[in-house]
Amino acid sequence: MQEDGPIGREREQVTIKDLSAALGLSITTISRALNGYSDVSAKTRERVQQTALEMGYTPNRNAQRLVTQKSHSIGWIKGDGSQHFVDPHFVEVFAGVLREVKQYDYDVVFASGAEKEVVSLYQRYVNDQSVDGFIVELPQPNDARIDYLLSTGLPFVVHGREGRSDQYAWVDIDNFGLFETLTRVLLGAGHKQIAFINGDEHYSFAVERRRGAEAAFQQMGLSSGLTTYNAVHPMVHAGFQLTQKALENPDITAIIYSSAVMAVEGQAAIEASNRTVGDDLEIATMDDELRHVDLTQLEGRISFVRAPLNDSGHALVRQLMKRVQNKSAPTGELIPGRFKLRPNLPAELVPDQFIVE
Template structure:
């Protein structure tokens, strides 16, 4: 199906049809919608190579994730990645998954920049001083950070208020008279990890409470299980156990279930960021710090990166979403 057939059916010039389908902004919105509707009806698919030559765009976005920690162990990250891909696909933009390793000078990112096979990068799992973002800023390459970093110039970012999530949970249970809190957290150098731990510690301090334990370990089920077993062996068991990711939370839930502390009169409250994973063997309800549904996140991130590609000012592409506390 050719552009000429679409143009003839609508009584428009081939140039107008071509510019509308290739994203130029000099076509009236009403006309653009008519053209897109007719193209969809006829099953028209533009030639990707020709589009790139005309517009200089690849119609692809890269999602840059660190090799360590392996994010595919995090069910929430995988679901979010799928939601972003689906949302971008509705705009005929592909999502490329790019592994990146700090120990090899970010070769994955360097390859994307050298080959120019993406129009922008989504950078996941940001660090407080993120060398990837610094490099991208120096090169003036469009990027959207999933998480905030400390940079000298403004940049586009999407983030959750990670500090406020644990603060909500500590406040809720402290108001109920509970005083002994334990924290199971990741040891990785990532901004959201620091923010969650600091929200926990600061809120305890504001309430005049001291943490029973504040562990920083590999974010795995095994570690969540092992450390919770240690906590339960103490003479004064914690009244609340909080986990900063669902893998640690799932391990903690298994240990509490085995020991008979996840329900009943001796219940120890368990708070898990993002809730227990979908494949958890634990069916007992736990308290969750809920950030948003994955489709909502995917749509938001996709919309922001598309606006970034269109050249929108990065100062208008900075979004902070608030968490909610979901009780059992």
């Protein structure tokens, strides 16, 4: 039996012109609808995208770049310090980013280098126009990466904030407010000597958390009583040693952890000290809802403030794409925190802007 046409010839690729003919819309409208521009109505975008799916349309990236002057890629450049890539906090955010970019038909270009070379890596990607914007993580006070990116005018979003957060898009939690509240709750329960096992204060998030805890003491008219112990980023393997050090002070009756990873690791040190969680030692921790960290043993025994890092990953992409697609003014987004306190703690001290579970 003879087939029409050349044997084995593949079906011709569906083009934007084909979609235009099928829908009776201009090529420009089709193109902008496929790229998610807000000047095309949601109803039209949905109709175009559904028809594209039904007809088997796949975008030609090279053609898109010529027409839109966009690469359809976003960049993430990370220092390649020890253990940075196995940090569960990073993994959780990155997973959220990878899931969200699919909604925009974008790719993530990932690069790493020595800390002193990171700015030059940004320069390389800016100069060859290979990405449409950047995700910047773990800002430091007066961050050199932000200095450079502000000078380029290229869209970027920061996971966290430093002093110039009114000039760029960001996604963050209320580090100051959450740890001020957590400390005030423990003070309200009668704990006057509190150990704060914090992250690395080279980074803005850890500075803000310590400042929040200090502010709670000041509000209660207490000039001392908070002892801070700092981990080195990425806060893995520090929980046991820092807990052990904190419990050398017998007057410590409560510990606040900056990460549930450290809270879990600290349990062995607490058991070795003959202290009892929930009896002569109160524990509270930040819980980023890391799916690979099992908190089952701590549920009901300690208090949590929760804000999922995976949600931050999704939000980072949304904020960046607003800048890339619509060239809108930079805005920030706070991921809400939720408190899960032990019953003996004064939940009424948690302000209304936070959820108490």
